[in-house]
Amino acid sequence: MKKIVFIFLIGLILIAGCTGLKTASRGLENEAFLEFVGIPTNYPNGIDVQIDDKITFKASVVKDYAVRPKGKVYAIATGAHLISISHKNTLIFKKQIFVSAQETKKITLP
Secondary structure, three states, rough: EEEEHHHHHHHHHHHHHHOOOOOOOOOOOOOEEEEEEEEHHHHHOOOOEEEOEEEEEEEEOOOOOOOOOOOOOEEOOOOOEEEEEEEEEEEEEEEEEEEOOEEEEEOOOO
């Protein structure tokens, strides 16, 4: 009888020690992505990208893959942005774009 009570108490302690079921709810990250597509040999040192006349960075150009992005993608905030792209101090692309959450915007360069 003592063994049954002892096993019952150990079982109760183990059950009480478990935290039970936990749930979590998350939405999509609030970011979008840019991919720059063109002929990479035309842009050997990459391109200079400027977003909203505030953020400037160097980016690489990749070949166009129809199925999904295989090159490097760059994260930006969602919403409307003015994108300016230059190569060797020559403006080659300037456009107002709108991107939503988790969207990858493909920018095709000449």
